[in-house]
Amino acid sequence: MTGVGQRSLWRDAASRLAANRAAMAGLVVVALFAFVAIAAPILAPYDPAAGDTRNHELDPFWGDPAYRSAAFPLGTDQLGRDVLSRLIWSARVSLLIGFVPVSIIVTIGVAVGLVAGYYGRWADLLLMRAVDVIYAFPELLFVIVIVTAARGTWIGELGSGIVLIFVSIATVSWVGMARLVRGQVLALRGLEFIDAARAMGASDRRILVRHVLPNVLAPVIVAVAFGVPGAMLTESALSFLGIGIKPPTPSWGVMINEGFTLAIQSPWPVLMPAVCISVVMLAFTFLGDGLREALDPRA
Amino acid sequence: MPDLLDVKGLETRFFTRDGEVHAVDGVSFRLAAGETLGIVGESGCGKSVTALSLMRLIPYPPGKITAGTVMFDGQDVLKMDDDEVRAIRGNNMAMIFQDPMTSLNPVLTISRQITEALELHLKMNRTDARKRCLELLEMVGIPSAKVRMDDYPHQFSGGMRQRVMIAMALSCNPKLILADEPTTALDVTIQAQILELLKKLAKEFGTAFILITHDLGVVAGMTQRIHVMYAGRIVEKADTGELFANPKMPYTWGLLRSIPRLDESRRAKLRPIEGLPPDLINLPVGCCFAARCQYKRDVCTEKEPELKVVPKAKPDHEARCWGTQEGGWLVDVDYRTDTTVMAAVGAAS
Amino acid sequence: MSHYLVRRLLALPLTLLAVALITFALAHATPGGPWDRFDEKPLPLQAEINLNRYYGLDLPVHEQFLVYIGNLVRLDLGTSIQKGRPVADIIGEGLPVTAQLGLQSLLLALAVAIPLGVVSALRRNSLADHATTLLATVGTTIPNFVLCVFFILYFGMTLRLLPFVGWGDGLDVRRMLMPTVILALPAMGFLTRLVRSSVLEVLRADFVRTARAKGLRERSVLRGHVLKNAFVPVLTVLGPATANLVVGSFIVETFFSIPGVGRLFIQSVNARDYPVIMATTLLYALAIGVANLAVDLAYGALDPRVKVAQ
Numbered sequence: 001m002t003g004v005g006q007r008s009l010w011r012d013a014a015s016r017l018a019a020n021r022a023a024m025a026g027l028v029v030v031a032l033f034a035f036v037a038i039a040a041p042i043l044a045p046y047d048p049a050a051g052d053t054r055n056h057e058l059d060p061f062w063g064d065p066a067y068r069s070a071a072f073p074l075g076t077d078q079l080g081r082d083v084l085s086r087l088i089w090s091a092r093v094s095l096l097i098g099f100v101p102v103s104i105i106v107t108i109g110v111a112v113g114l115v116a117g118y119y120g121r122w123a124d125l126l127l128m129r130a131v132d133v134i135y136a137f138p139e140l141l142f143v144i145v146i147v148t149a150a151r152g153t154w155i156g157e158l159g160s161g162i163v164l165i166f167v168s169i170a171t172v173s174w175v176g177m178a179r180l181v182r183g184q185v186l187a188l189r190g191l192e193f194i195d196a197a198r199a200m201g202a203s204d205r206r207i208l209v210r211h212v213l214p215n216v217l218a219p220v221i222v223a224v225a226f227g228v229p230g231a232m233l234t235e236s237a238l239s240f241l242g243i244g245i246k247p248p249t250p251s252w253g254v255m256i257n258e259g260f261t262l263a264i265q266s267p268w269p270v271l272m273p274a275v276c277i278s279v280v281m282l283a284f285t286f287l288g289d290g291l292r293e294a295l296d297p298r299a
Numbered sequence: 300m301p302d303l304l305d306v307k308g309l310e311t312r313f314f315t316r317d318g319e320v321h322a323v324d325g326v327s328f329r330l331a332a333g334e335t336l337g338i339v340g341e342s343g344c345g346k347s348v349t350a351l352s353l354m355r356l357i358p359y360p361p362g363k364i365t366a367g368t369v370m371f372d373g374q375d376v377l378k379m380d381d382d383e384v385r386a387i388r389g390n391n392m393a394m395i396f397q398d399p400m401t402s403l404n405p406v407l408t409i410s411r412q413i414t415e416a417l418e419l420h421l422k423m424n425r426t427d428a429r430k431r432c433l434e435l436l437e438m439v440g441i442p443s444a445k446v447r448m449d450d451y452p453h454q455f456s457g458g459m460r461q462r463v464m465i466a467m468a469l470s471c472n473p474k475l476i477l478a479d480e481p482t483t484a485l486d487v488t489i490q491a492q493i494l495e496l497l498k499k500l501a502k503e504f505g506t507a508f509i510l511i512t513h514d515l516g517v518v519a520g521m522t523q524r525i526h527v528m529y530a531g532r533i534v535e536k537a538d539t540g541e542l543f544a545n546p547k548m549p550y551t552w553g554l555l556r557s558i559p560r561l562d563e564s565r566r567a568k569l570r571p572i573e574g575l576p577p578d579l580i581n582l583p584v585g586c587c588f589a590a591r592c593q594y595k596r597d598v599c600t601e602k603e604p605e606l607k608v609v610p611k612a613k614p615d616h617e618a619r620c621w622g623t624q625e626g627g628w629l630v631d632v633d634y635r636t637d638t639t640v641m642a643a644v645g646a647a648s
Numbered sequence: 649m650s651h652y653l654v655r656r657l658l659a660l661p662l663t664l665l666a667v668a669l670i671t672f673a674l675a676h677a678t679p680g681g682p683w684d685r686f687d688e689k690p691l692p693l694q695a696e697i698n699l700n701r702y703y704g705l706d707l708p709v710h711e712q713f714l715v716y717i718g719n720l721v722r723l724d725l726g727t728s729i730q731k732g733r734p735v736a737d738i739i740g741e742g743l744p745v746t747a748q749l750g751l752q753s754l755l756l757a758l759a760v761a762i763p764l765g766v767v768s769a770l771r772r773n774s775l776a777d778h779a780t781t782l783l784a785t786v787g788t789t790i791p792n793f794v795l796c797v798f799f800i801l802y803f804g805m806t807l808r809l810l811p812f813v814g815w816g817d818g819l820d821v822r823r824m825l826m827p828t829v830i831l832a833l834p835a836m837g838f839l840t841r842l843v844r845s846s847v848l849e850v851l852r853a854d855f856v857r858t859a860r861a862k863g864l865r866e867r868s869v870l871r872g873h874v875l876k877n878a879f880v881p882v883l884t885v886l887g888p889a890t891a892n893l894v895v896g897s898f899i900v901e902t903f904f905s906i907p908g909v910g911r912l913f914i915q916s917v918n919a920r921d922y923p924v925i926m927a928t929t930l931l932y933a934l935a936i937g938v939a940n941l942a943v944d945l946a947y948g949a950l951d952p953r954v955k956v957a958q
Contacts, residue, residue: 133670136663137933138891140898145929148917149674233791237899240793241914256797260903267801274797278790285789356860388863396861401854406876406951415872416862451952467862 023290029283037095044085049248051081086250113181160249229284309367324531337518340528393468399460403452458489530587547618552634726923746908757835765843787837796903890939
């Protein structure tokens with residue numbers, strides 16, 4: 001399954017993905033989003049946390065001429081902070097939230113899933129009990145409970161609360177990944193090429209790394225494509241509810257939370273982060289759907 | 300007696316992204332009432348598509364019947380409107396499918412799946428339909444049918460399910476049954492029972508049937524005539540006995556050589572046909588079997604032979620081969636004793 | 649009733665116990681208590697001791713847990729620290745509102761998704777199908793709180809078409825419209841896509857060809873052979889769908905100031921009002937457990953193969 005067959009499988013998948021226009025559009029938006037997030041310090045014209053109340057609630061450039069300023073193209077919020085700069089820095093928070101916990105989830109989840117699926121026994125038993133409990137209620141609820149408990153501690157203070165969000169998401173979500181990998185490994189274990197490799201004297205480690213891992217990669221990639229926006233969504237929901245990123249650090253959820261009470265007078269500081277979240281979420285969904293179709297042509 | 304079925308120039312194509320697949324390409328044959336016919340060929344030769352075309356069950360898109368006539372009981376099935384076709388399906392013409400595991404609806408009881416057609420075509424009420432259903436199930440040999448008729452398909456074994464399929468096909472007393480590989484998915488020991496049942500009941504009911512299979516051994520004792528299909532066309536037609544005794548097409552020879560025989564010495568090797576059937580999107584010029592034929596000559600790759608009555612055979616024996624036709628180079632060759640082939644095979648191995 | 653269901657029924661209290669244990673441990677393993685205020689003066693020490701004694705917070709943690717479980721069995725959920733009233737009373741007020749909101753959202757989602765998904769599958773690759781799939785994708789993807797922003801800003805504030813504060817008496821259709829639709833949209837999108845793919849899958853099945861070969865009308869094939877099979881996967885996601893509705897209710901109730909359990913939960917989280925957090929969390933686990941159980945029961949009725957497997 002490795003070697004030529006595997007390589008052409010990936011090449012086929014790549015060409016299928018490239019032919020999917022929605023997925024490609026999604027990829028472009030995701031790339032743009034990542035670029036903005038990484039280049040935030042260069043792109044943002046102002047400090048996102050500092051404002052001048054003399055310039056508060058300015059309209060964006062298409063707004064009322066009496067209440068806009070060329071210096072703030074997307075206007076300012078109620079504290080006079082530049083909305084554009086805050087949007088740009090929020091992208092950075094979202095990117096971090098999207099990738100850091102998911103990296104942890106993949107590392108732990110794949111390792112545990114491989115071991116549980118391949119060796120079974122107590123590792124499997126333990127994993128499945130964890131699955132039972134975690135699946136007893138929704139992930140966000142679990143995350144909220146953990147965040148609530150730890151918010152007052154030193155960990156809640158790290159990076160304006162971002163580290164606690166990493167930890168909470170990872171604590172809850174690795175189980176789903178491990179379960180996915182376990183299922184794949186169980187299905188693979190019964191196939192002949194694994195027996196063949198074992199018959200040729202390959203060690204367990206070699207079988208896992210060379211034969212099993214490449215074959216569980218496709219579903220893991222799809223899970224990541226949906227896990228990244230999922231984590232970003234969790235963060236913005238937490239921040240909107242007031243238990244996520246601590247102000248004045250900007251995040252799209254924080255911006256919606258802070259701006260919502262004043263939405264009647266100035267809707268733009270709320271609408272713009274809402275649009276940003278929608279566009280990025282849609283982009284990830286189209287990309288994820290495309291990846292799933294490309295990697296699993298049967299579906 | 301007029302023919303029950305008269306198929307002329309049937310042509311079915313599938314319009315795929317890679318191109319037009321010529322699945323059935325000019326198939327013509329006739330069948331009298333009560334007659335039994337075997338259609339034999341490798342998978343992908345168009346035999347199943349032929350059967351589905353007769354019932355107009357080709358999924359569109361991508362498939363479409365592009366030419367031909369199918370006269371059934373004096374009417375052209377291909378010219379009927381949807382209601383007329385539905386009135387025939389399951390009523391005058393019924394079909395038995397290959398995989399009894401997937402061909403029955405898992406969430407409906409066996410009885411419901413049989414009574415459905417009875418209520419529809421014979422206008423029976425629920426009670427009469429159930430009575431008839433019970434008779435049918437007993438007839439096909441379902442033990443304690445009275446109890447089992449309200450079970451679900453998953454509670455039956457493969458062989459029992461295929462018996463149910465036969466009961467379903469016979470339910471409205473059709474004039475023609477199309478059996479598409481009815482035993483391929485079953486255990487060898489069950490296969491013979493199912494075939495025997497089909498043959499016996501068809502005889503009792505006076506039903507004509509077409510048995511479609513990739514296995515010449517299966518049709519041997521089953522049907523009066525055999526048509527061999529290759530690459531979407533019929534390449535040989537003959538009475539069953541004649542075909543086995545005196546085949547006139549190298550493809551048929553290949554099929555016969557690949558059947559294990561009890562009456563041959565153990566040293567005689569089974570010889571599969573080398574190569575693969577042609578690409579049905581880009582058909583070759585000339586005879587479509589030429590690429591795999593050990594006897595081919597230049598003419599075979601230049602012009603396609605017609606299906607013609609062949610010399611040194613019974614009068615209704617036709618073959619599509621330049622070699623065995625009048626004046627061909629294979630007219631006197633007996634494939635069983637033909638040393639040139641043996642030598643060729645020996646050299647190859 | 650089969651062994652499987654009995655086992656599931658017995659497992660439910662155990663799951664609830666595990667959930668209670670985890671929530672309780674998290675609440676008590678971390679420093680800081682309900683009396684901590686970031687912005688106010690700290691309480692006098694004696695007052696804190698008295699309060700702790702009143703709420704039983706002076707006992708060792710494992711005893712607190714046992715006391716809690718003991719009370720729980722007697723349906724005594726304790727007293728809200730924030731509101732000073734019995735938790736059971738507070739939840740009793742919010743539960744009917746949340747249950748109504750969740751139920752009517754689920755029904756709305758199903759009522760739209762099933763016909764839309766079926767028609768979309770039957771007209772596969774038509775313009776209507778592509779439009780439906782796109783809308784369904786958008787519906788599932790846009791998060792609840794973003795939908796709330798758009799809906800409230802547009803229908804509530806700009807057009808002044810619909811009220812967007814409170815719930816009323818549960819009969820006020822105009823007031824309930826926005827929260828119900830917003831809560832239903834993600835499930836609607838997801839279910840539409842699921843019904844579509846499920847129907848397409850069943851349409852390809854051999855037994856559908858058998859049904860057509862019997863001469864059934866296309867409508868009878870659809871009604872008698874396709875739909876029942878296609879609904880099996882739809883049923884299996886109703887458990888997770890309930891869980892998603894729970895999460896959605898936090899957001900929607902908070903946005904629309906609806907006095908339900910979801911808003912109560914978020915308020916108690918912000919105030920670290922643990923008796924309420926515990927009770928709502930357990931309530932959610934119970935609701936989801938019961939939903940899953942109901943799905944299993946219905947599953948057996950819809951798919952005869954399941955009974956044997958169990």
